[in-house]
Amino acid sequence: MNFMTNLLRLSLTNPTEAGAHILALRLTFGAALSAFVVTIIVAVVLMFALSGFQPKAALPGFAPIAPVTLVAVMGLGTLGLIGCIWLTARAFGGSGRFSDGVLVFAWIQILQVGLQIAQTALMVISVTLAGLISIFATGLLFWILFGLLNVWLQLGSMWKAALCFVIGVIGLSMGGAFILVSLGFGPQQVAL
Secondary structure (H helix, E strand, O other): OHHHHHHHHHHHHOHHHHHHHHHHOOOOHHHHHHHHHHHHHHHHHHHHHHOOOOOEOOOOOOOOEOHHHHHHHHHHHHHHHHHHHHHHHHHOOOOOOHHHHHHHHHHHHHHHHHHHHHHHHHHHHOHHHHHHHHHHHHHHHHHHHHHHHHHHHOOOOHHHHHHHHHHHHHHHHHHHHHHHHHOOOOHHHOOO
16 A cells, blocks of 8 residues: 555656656556556446446436446547557657556546545535636646656657647547447437
8 A cells, every 4th residue: 555655645746756656567468457447447336326326428418328338438448548649659759568558547547536536525515615626636637647648658748748648539539430430320319
C-alpha cells in the first residue's frame, strides 16, 4: 500500500516522476491487462452503485446496457484509445511499450474512481463545493494524464503528449463511427 500512497502523492505533485515509477514496474502485458480490467470493473460497479444499481447507457441517447456489457464497451474503448495514442506518438518520434500504456491508463482509472468517490462525499456537504472541486480536479487529472503520457511515450514534451491524446481521441471517434455505420447504426437512429 505504501507504493500506492507514494504513487498518488507523486501523481499530484510530479506526474513525470509518477510515470517513471509506473514504467519501472516493467509488468508483462498480461499483468498490465489484468490490472486494467480490475480498474474498469471497479469503475463500472461504482457507477452502478451511485445510480442505485439502475442500468446505465454507454452514450447519451443509447439504450441502457447491462454492467457486463458496459465493462466490455469501456474496456475495449479505452484500449482503442491507448492504441490510437500509441500510434500517434510513433508518428511524432515517440516510443514506449503498449503494455505500459495499459498500465498508465489503469492508474488514471484508479485516480478517476477516487475522484468520483470524493466528489460524491462532498455532495453531501455542498453540491456547489463538489462542482467547483470537480472542475479543478478535472484539470488536475488532465495535467497528470499528459505527464504520464509524456513519460510513457518518451515524447519530451507535455504539449506533444496532449496533442497525441487529442489526435488519439479524434482517431478513436472516427474509427468508432465507421464501425457503427458498418454495423448499420446511423445518426438518425440515435435520439438525443
